């Protein structure tokens with residue numbers, strides 16, 4: 001077989017569902033402890049972060065300020081504008097958390113790099129701190145999880161993946177100093193972290209597009225556009241015209257199809273054959 005499918009998917013195919021590419025930036029916390037008669041003070045991301053210095057975890061009571069989410073960027077799939085929200089904008093941290101809540105409430109699907117374990121849980125924690133309920137349900141496609149489970153690149157950072165897949169790479173690196181300056185009101189630092197945050201959105205969406213044909217159990221996009229023969233991974237409305245032989249499980253045979261938009265393989269739900277009536281002799 002020759003490789004004839006297009007390597008990139010056509011964006012307009014998933015317009016009927018609100019897909020949000022999403023990424024947050026955080027600032028480290030601050031702790032102050034007494035250790036062997038000395039006062040040690042500094043930044044931390046997690047309470048085990050000073051173990052090599054103090055030989056134990058930081059106690060919650062030693063925390064002066066916790067790490068927190070300070071800004072976020074998002075883009076609706078198919079649109080060109082990247083949205084940005086931050087705690088230094090009007091309304092402060094609470095309005096910032098509310099803006100993210102509204103984005104999630106409108107989203108059916110969240111795309112993010114490490115979104116499942118990191119971004120989504122952090123923003124949910126933020127909403128819980130304000131005593132809010134959750135936005136309407138969404139599904140997550142985590143590009144880091146996909147890269148780890150389906151591919152075997154030596155580095156799965158967003159930047160490394162974007163470069164190896166040949167898509168637009170990020171333009172900057174996260175710096176805790178820049179994040180601190182931004183929350184202190186430095187407008188140049190605020191612009192810098194916004195650019196970085198928005199760059200991550202472009203890179204994440206581009207990586208997602210390239211990984212999409214490899215994604216197993218992608219939330220079925222045809223559930224949103226109502227097409228019964230649609231591609232689960234890209235929403236291409238009709239894959240039934242592209243029959244490509246049969247698909248086999250251990251004891252069953254189905255019709256196989258390949259999406260001619262994104263290249264993903266699909267099998268029919270209707271069985272062509274069931275081999276469970278014959279058994280290997282033991």
Ligand SMILES: [Zn+2]
Nearest residue numbers: 231234259262
């Ligand atoms: Zn497809």
